[in-house]
Amino acid sequence: MSSKTKVVLIILVVLIIVLAVVGIAYVTSRKAMTGPGGALPPPPTQEQISSTPKMGRFDLGEFIATSRDEELHYIKIQVEVGYIGNLEKELEERKAELRDKIINILMKLNIQRAKEDFIDRFLHKDIERELNSILGKSTSESRIIQVVIPTFLIN
Secondary structure, eight states, X not given: OOHHHHHHHHHHHHHHHHHHHHHHHXXXXXXXXXXXXXXXXXXXXXXXXXXXXXXXXXXXXXXXXXXXXXXXXXXXXXEEEEEESSOHHHHHHTHHHHHHHHXXXXXXXXXXXXXXXXXXXXXXXXXXXXXXXXXXXXXXXSEEEEEEEEEEEEO
């Protein structure tokens, strides 16, 4: 066999392998999109879009708290909450109480636990649960549904 024939065969084999990988990726992604039934879910109607409750955002500001470690460390976060319903007025009126609760949550953490809870989103869920309990809105239609922490720093 000549060297040109070997090169052509190698290129042909590489192209076949690439096509096989692309085909497998296409089939897998198509199955993931359609789900177990095999049919694509219908797009949402205009009624479904308009009936979906709108989420409002409220900025609670920055928080700086000392950790429970023996060495002096600070935890600095910024907290924004997403809510549904008519909570903006109540959030504004009770902002100081909500801020105190978040600082208490932060002061109970050591540095290692704070990092793990932030990464695993346990810190987000703890803050959400505690703020909803203060507001008395754990299951009603007006409640906090999301906590966003755009800034998380440890000194």
